[in-house]
Every structure is written in C-alpha cells, then in structure tokens.
C-alpha cells in the first residue's frame with residue numbers, strides 16, 4: 074500500500090526515482106513569478122486587442138458603425154466581418170473524423186451571422202488595452218434578431234442520435250433484451266437526473282500574443298495540445314502548419330477548453346498580420362463563459378433491475394444532452410456504463426438537442442463526470458431498495474471481464490479500492506437508515522461511489538540529448554498544464570539514464586519540438602512518458618554502440634548486453650566510466666536520440682484488454698437540520714491506477730478532481746437564460762466553485778498496482794480519475810444524512826430545505 078504524504082525532497086539515488094514524491098521542478102519559477110504565462114510575454118511594439126461580443130444570441134448584424142471607435146485615441150484597427158481577412162467558412166456541424174474535430178477551421182468575424190450570445194462581432198486593437206476596450210464601447214451594432222432555442226427540457230422531443238460520441242465511441246450499445254429483463258425484475262430503480270451547464274474556469278484565461286515574421290507566425294498562448302492547436306490555427310488562416318509556431322511552456326490550468334484555438338488566438342493572428350505588429354488578446358472571464366466551451370446541460374435516465382439477491386439483470390443509461398446548432402459535441406456520458414458492472418441485458422444511448430448556443434467542449438473527465446454523478450446515485454438508490462450495503466451491491470455485480478467488449482481487464486482493482494476505503498473510512502459506522510445519525514442539530518451522512526476512467530495512449534515522440542558534461546536535455550511538444558509533467562518526465566529520464574534529476578532539463582511547450590498527444594484525456598503522462606522512456610533507451614544504445622567501437626573509449630570492445638546506466642556511470646561487466654567522461658572522449662558534440670510511442674487504440678494490447686483506472690470515493694457530510702446548510706466533513710479516495718510515477722503530483726491531481734466533485738454536487742451551475750440565450754452567471758462571483766472553506770480534509774490512497782498492458786512503466790491515467798464518482802459520493806452522503814434525494818444537480822438549499830424532515834428542538 075503506498076500512502077501519500079507530503080515529504081521532504083527525497084535523496085536522489087541511482088534507481089527508484091520514478092515513484093518518489095519529488096517537488097515540482099517548475100514550482101520555484103512559478104512562486105517567483107519567473108514562469109511567464111501567455112499574456113505576460115512582451116514583444117517590441119505589441120498592440121492590444123479587445124473583443125466586442127454580440128448582444129443577441131441568434132440573428133444577423135444589420136448595421137455596424139465603427140466610425141467613432143476608429144477615431145478614438147490610440148486606436149490602430151477596428152476589425153469586423155466587413156474587413157476581416159478571408160477565412161474558410163465554418164464548415165459542417167459534424168466532422169467526419171475525430172482528429173478533424175481538433176484541427177478544423179474555426180473562423181472569427183467572417184460573417185454577419187450571429188450564432189450564439191457574445192460571439193465576437195468586432196475586434197478593436199489599440200496602443201493600450203484600456204484604449205481598445207474604451208473604443209469597443211463606441212461601436213454601434215443593430216441586429217436583426219431571430220427567435221432561438223435555448224431550452225433543453227422543452228425540446229427533448231426534437232432530440233436526434235449523433236453518428237458517434239466524443240472520442241469516437243458508438244452512440245448506442247444494446248446487449249440482450251433490457252426492456253423484458255427490466256419488466257421482469259423483482260427489484261428496480263428508474264430515476265431521472267438533471268445536470269446543468271458547467272464552465273471550466275482555469276485561473277489563466279485564454280490569451281494569445283501573436284507575431285508575424287514574414288510568412289512565419291509565432292503564437293504565445295495557453296494550449297494543452299500544441300500540434301492540434303497549431304493545425305486548427307493553420308486551417309483557419311489557410312497557411313501550412315509548418316509556418317505556425319505555438320509556444321506554451323507554462324499554463325495556468327487546462328481542463329479541456331485549451332485543446333483547441335479560440336477567438337483570442339485567431340483574432341490576434343489576423344490583426345497582427347494586418348498591422349504588421351505583435352498583437353495580444355485575452356478573453357475576459359465573462360467572455361470565456363460564452364466563447365471557450367462548456368459542459369452541456371443533460372437529462373439522464375438510469376434504469377437498473379436486479380434479482381432478489383441484488384444481481385443486476387438489466388442496466389439502461391439514456392442521456393439527452395444540449396448541443397450547439399452549428400457544431401455538434403456529444404459527451405460520452407453513458408460510455409463508462411458499458412464496462413462498470415456486470416448484467417446480461419444492457420442499453421446505453423446518447424441523444425442530442427441542438428440549441429442556439431456555442432458548442433460544448435471537453436471538460437475534465439468528459440463522460441464520467443456527469444454520467445457517474447447520475448449513475449452512481451442510482452446504484453445507491455438501488456442498494457437501499459434491496460436493503461444491501463452499497464459496497465456489497467457493487468461487489469455482487471463485479472464483472473469477470475469487460476461486460477460489453479468481452480475482453481479481460483488489464484488490471485481492475487475496484488473491489489480492493491472499495492474494501493480498503495471502507496476500512497480506512499470507518500464505513501461500518503454508517504447507519505443505513507437515512508436521517509438517523511445526529512450530532513446536535515446536524516444530520517450526519519456517509520456516502521460512497523465507484524470511479525472508473527479509461528486509459529488512453531496518444532502517439533508521441535521525444536528527443537533526448539546528452540552533452541560532454543553529462544547534462545541531459547529532453548525536448549517534446551508536451552505541455553504541463555499544472556499537473557506536474559515537467560517533474561515526472563524529469564524523473565523518467567533520470568531513472569532511465571541513471572543520472573540525478575539535477576542533470577536533467579526537460580523543455581516542453583514548443584511546437585518546434587517533437588510531436589506528442591499533449592495534455593488531455595488523462596493520457597499525457599503515459600504517452601509523453603513512454604516516448605521519453607523509449608528515447609532514453611535509444612540514446613543509451615547509441616552511447617553503448619560508440620563506447621564499444623570508439624578508439625578513445627575506456628569501454629572499447631566490452632559486451633554491451635551486460636551494460637547498465639547508474640550513479641552517473643556506464644557499467645559494462647567489471648568496467649565502468651562516468652557518463653560525462655565517456656561522452657567527452659568518444660563524442661565531444663554529445664549524443665542525441667528520439668523515441669516514440671504509437672496511439673494506444675492501434676495496439677494489440679489495447680484491443681485485447683479493457684484498460685481503465687479505478688477508484689472508490691467516500692464522503693462524510695453534515696447537514697444543518699434547521700437551515701439545510703451542507704458542510705463537507707471529510708473525503709477519502711482509494712485509487713487503483715497502475716504505478717504512480719510521483720505520489721505527490723498524483724495526489725494533487727486526485728484532490729483536484731475530488732474538489733470538482735464537490736462543485737458538481739453542491740455548487741457548479743451556469744444558468745442559461747431560456748428567453749435570450751445568454752449565460753447569466755458568467756463570472757466567478759456568481760458561478761460558484763468550491764473554495765478552501767468548502768473543502769474538507771481529503772485523504773488519497775493509491776493501491777500498489779502495475780499495469781504491464783498499459784505501457785513500460787505500468788502507469789495509467791489519473792488526471793481525471795479524481796472527479797469520476799466524487800460528486801455522487803457527496804450526493805449519497807447527503808441522502809444518508811437527510812433521507813432527501815435531490816436528483817437535480819447541484820444540490821442547492823432551495824432543493825434540499827423544503828424536503829428536510831422537521832426535527833423538534
């Protein structure tokens with residue numbers, strides 16, 4: 074059992090560097106303010122842009138008067154659809170391939186059409202940000218407004234089945250005969266849950282500094298996946314991707330909305346070309362709500378039927394989700410239900426209702442985050458109906474192999490996670506009768522939920538070099554979105570090459586470096602890490618080949634099959650040489666090598682095994698029986714996610730996800746005005762996320778695990794695992810505390826208080 078504790082910087086040893094809780098390599102830079110974020114970069118002659126957004130959600134710009142803005146002090150350019158450089162049309166609402174979703178052209182200011190509220194209608198560029206913003210206020214726009222659709226529940230009758238969900242999954246899965254099994258089931262739950270629009274709010278907003286040098290464009294921005302981002306920019310500007318350089322070494326949070334380019338990037342690039350000056354644009358926090366994607370509102374119906382012993386005979390998970398009328402996005406909300414529990418009869422379906430809003434985007438743990446919030450509550454409802462402990466219900470439905478794919482699991486420690494969690498949390502103290510545990514005027518409840526998240530590998534290449542002083546540089550276009558990528562890649566290189574971490578320099582976030590899959594989908598560490606591991610192996614081979622054959626080598630003629638790299642030395646049999654000394658003698662210019670890893674989906678191991686990370690969440694809440702105030706008291710997550718590369722950064726990922734779970738259960742909700750189509754609470758004063766005072770003591774435990782089907786380290790994705798099921802554990806704890814089941818998230822006072830039992834003083 075690996076316990077995660079914050080510990081002092083560990084001693085560097087020749088092996089075992091992977092798996093140690095090293096502090097973040099980039100931490101001091103960030104604390105000192107030396108890590109420059111996109112908007113903090115400055116170039117000689119930089120001008121500042123400000124975007125004006127549409128004041129209607131659907132219609133046409135009938136008239137736009139920019140004269141006054143153009144005359145305003147320090148204004149350099151006012152760009153609208155009338156004078157914006159030509160770009161491709163937006164294109165069809167559905168893209169034929171998954172890659173194209175990331176790389177397609179997404180033009181800005183290229184039409185008089187308004188497709189969603191606050192869509193850019195003008196850009197003002199001036200000598201200062203303030204001058205640009207002031208001038209934007211002088212632009213007069215008259216719209217021909219058209220009636221739009223903004224109401225998911227009111228338009229469910231018009232739902233359609235998309236061709237596939239996000240990430241290319243089948244829209245529906247049907248096994249056996251669910252309806253008959255459900256009709257015949259002696260115990261069943263049929264529950265409908267609502268989850269609201271949610272918005273990612275990275276601390277660093279979307280921001281770009283664009284500069285042209287002849288035909289070459291350099292973009293400093295905040296991006297999770299550089300190659301895709303670059304391709305999208307190139308498609309929109311109609312230039313070859315090779316002429317675009319994306320620089321994004323430090324990122325102030327990325328939760329899916331930084332996977333593709335948005336208006337800040339496109340408009341900065343266009344304006345910089347027109348003005349022949351660098352142009353800087355950031356989306357304001359309010360603009361991010363309209364222009365940088367969201368998680369869509371959903372209605373989810375979960376139907377579960379069991380025999381009298383609690384063995385599931387049928388599982389149905391149906392999802393109706395809002396989408397945009399101009400570009401489809403279908404979150405894979407029910408896909409996890411294809412693999413989590415065993416049952417002979419099963420249905421999962423995704424349906425979309427197009428609204429006149431901006432497209433939904435990937436948001437931390439697409440699919441599981443909203444899907445498990447509903448499904449794992451339904452499991453809790455079912456357990457109560459059966460009179461079974463929720464953990465026992467899940468154990469009784471533990472599949473021996475992937476129930477829909479019919480292949481074995483690579484590793485699956487869900488039951489172990491639940492059992493270990495129950496022991497540590499004191500689950501046996503939970504009273505299964507809701508509303509029965511009181512401390513004064515507080516109702517106390519315990520809840521739990523399972524977690525599952527698929528393991529992905531994306532194609533990646535890394536380059537690694539060693540110089541004559543034994544210093545190692547690794548370069549790849551991977552990003553560190555605050556997750557600890559710099560640190561774990563440093564650990565991987567140090568362990569592989571047998572040198573201390575102080576000898577390693579990892580350089581990320583530049584599209585000139587070899588291409589990786591970037592940070593997304595929890596695939597970053599395993600994908601970039603595997604590529605770097607392979608690059609280090611190639612480098613060692615290159616060094617050994619030269620060491621055997623070079624005249625100047627102290628290891629000349631040695632049998633390299635017995636070689637090892639450790640303690641800064643190269644050892645072959647009884648002979649050894651320091652790495653730096655060896656390189657200096659045989660290759661004064663040093664050595665360089667590349668290594669790659671292929672997309673996991675294409676590999677035999679991925680086809681032959683169902684690969685997921687698993688976990689169990691536990692939550693304790695206290696609900697004030699007079700006011701309905703919900704306070705989190707503690708949370709525990711026990712995770713089985715393969716080998717943990719760095720328990721400290723991994724723990725941070727999990728507690729971040731658990732915090733998202735609190736938000737989803739209790740607070741997060743963007744209200745779409747169903748009359749006018751704008752997100753009403755579009756700032757951090759009104760869009761509530763958990764803050765320190767809302768977050769209780771959190772414990773994270775990683776089970777000892779090594780998934781040799783996943784990659785060379787046996788590690789699996791963890792970035793999104795923490796949020797999967799975390800909100801359901803909170804909701805189930807509230808039910809256990811109060812006996813009130815709120816199926817419309819978030820569980821706010823207005824929904825809970827009227828249903829609370831009256832308790833005499």
Ligand code: MOS
Nearest residue numbers: 328329437593594
């Ligand atoms: Mo993630 S939603 O792929 O950043």
